[in-house]
Every structure is written in C-alpha cells, then in structure tokens.
Amino acid sequence: NAGVTQTPKFQVLKTGQSMTLQCAQDMNHNSMYWYRQDPGMGLRLIYYSASEGTTDKGEVPNGYNVSRLNKREFSLRLESAAPSQTSVYFCASRGETSGSSYNEQFFGPGTRLTVL
Amino acid sequence: GNSVTQMEGPVTLSEEAFLTINCTYTATGYPSLFWYVQYPGEGLQLLLKATKADDKGSNKGFEATYRKETTSFHLEKGSVQVSDSAVYFCALRPYGQNFVFGPGTRLSVLP
Numbered sequence: 001n002a003g004v005t006q007t008p009k010f011q012v013l014k015t016g017q018s019m020t021l022q023c024a025q026d027m028n029h030n031s032m033y034w035y036r037q038d039p040g041m042g043l044r045l046i047y048y049s050a051s052e053g054t055t056d057k058g059e060v061p062n063g064y065n066v067s068r069l070n071k072r073e074f075s076l077r078l079e080s081a082a083p084s085q086t087s088v089y090f091c092a093s094r095g096e097t098s099g100s101s102y103n104e105q106f107f108g109p110g111t112r113l114t115v116l
Numbered sequence: 117g118n119s120v121t122q123m124e125g126p127v128t129l130s131e132e133a134f135l136t137i138n139c140t141y142t143a144t145g146y147p148s149l150f151w152y153v154q155y156p157g158e159g160l161q162l163l164l165k166a167t168k169a170d171d172k173g174s175n176k177g178f179e180a181t182y183r184k185e186t187t188s189f190h191l192e193k194g195s196v197q198v199s200d201s202a203v204y205f206c207a208l209r210p211y212g213q214n215f216v217f218g219p220g221t222r223l224s225v226l227p
Contacts, residue, residue, distance in 0.1 A: 040124065042205060042217040090159055103148055105215060107159035
C-alpha cells in the first residue's frame with residue numbers, strides 16, 4: 001500500500017497563475033482533507049470531503065476549489081495564485097472502520113508551494 | 117469553539133534527557149486526543165492517541181494520559197534520542213467533527 005500520495009512535491013508559481021494539486025489514497029477511506037501548514041499556525045483545514053461526491057469548506061477555503069473525482073482522488077485547485085498562498089499543503093484521509101487505525105488521519109508527504 | 121494550545125518551542129534537549137511537551141485543549145463533549153509527529157521534509161504521522169478520560173496512549177517510548185479534569189494531554193518521554201528531533205503536534209477530534217491541530221512544538225535533541 002502506498003497510503004496517501006501527493007503530486008507535485010515542489011512548485012513555484014507567479015502571481016495569477018493557476019495549478020492543481022493532486023492527491024490519491026489506496027486505503028478505501030471515505031473522508032479526505034486538504035490542509036495548509038504555515039509557521040506558528042499548525043495545520044488549517046481548507047476543504048474536506050466526507051464521501052465521494054461531497055465537499056465542504058473548512059477554516060480557510062477562500063482562493064481554493066476542490067474536486068472529489070472518485071473515492072481515491074481529491075484535488076485542490078488554485079485558480080489565481082497569490083503570495084499569501086505560499087505554504088506547505090497536505091492531503092489526508094481518515095480511517096473509519098473499527099480497528100487500530102480507527103479515527104486516525106493518514107497524511108501525504110506534502111507539496112511545498114511558493115507564489116512569487 | 118474547539119482549540120488546542122501547546123508550547124511552540126523550540127525545545128532543545130541533550131540526548132537521554134526527560135521530555136515533556138504540554139498540551140491543553142478546549143472542546144465540546146469528550147473528544148479523542150492525538151499526538152502526531154512530523155520529521156523533516158515529511159508529512160505528519162500518528163504517534164499515539166487516547167479516546168476517553170484516563171486512557172494512556174503510548175508508542176516508541178512516548179506516552180500521554182487523557183486528563184479530563186485538567187483538559188490536558190501532555191506528551192512525555194523518559195530518555196530522548198537524536199532521532200526524536202521533529203515537530204510534535206497535539207490534536208483533538210470531537211465526535212462527528214473535524215480534527216483541530218495545535219501550532220506544533222519543534223524538538224531538537226543534541227548528541
């Protein structure tokens with residue numbers, strides 16, 4: 001099992017450019033999440049998806065859109081990048097069935113995005 | 117609302133020293149509590165968890181006890197190693213709601 005994978009690992013954009021961050025999980029989880037990590041602020045939830053076909057806003061959704069393409073994949077899109085979106089982005093999925101991984105979030109390796 | 121407070125550090129210790137990272141929380145009901153660890157250049161991974169009051173989570177020599185009366189979940193390790201250098205996040209998840217993470221505590225262990 002690969003767990004949660006993210007692409008790309010690094011990206012540099014100019015202000016106003018667009019891009020899509022890709023995320024996939026192979027653990028058959030229903031719930032998936034996008035976070036951003038900024039120094040001193042921990043992880044802040046951007047969007048989440050409780051199941052295929054549903055998405056909901058988190059704490060900091062402005063400037064982002066998401067697509068839950070199928071049960072495995074959950075992408076994050078920046079339509080017009082701004083310097084304030086410079087951050088490290090993490091995708092995660094959550095274990096829901098009983099067992100040792102119940103309620104645990106599994107994280108991808110992250111995407112380091114710089115917007116100039 | 118739900119929130120997590122933890123010391124931000126950085127915390128610098130010598131190898132074999134005792135570690136405590138404090139974590140307190142505010143939440144409705146009885147949330148599950150977690151400690152996650154992030155090694156340089158990697159994503160977060162679960163270190164330990166506790167789901168109800170007085171539960172003790174433990175893993176890799178680390179432990180934390182769910183204290184409802186003090187709304188705390190302090191992380192401890194008796195003897196740290198250089199390989200424990202990382203950022204540690206305290207987090208909670210109230211039933212049916214999303215995770216809430218603390219700001220993270222950076223730990224550096226010197227040989």
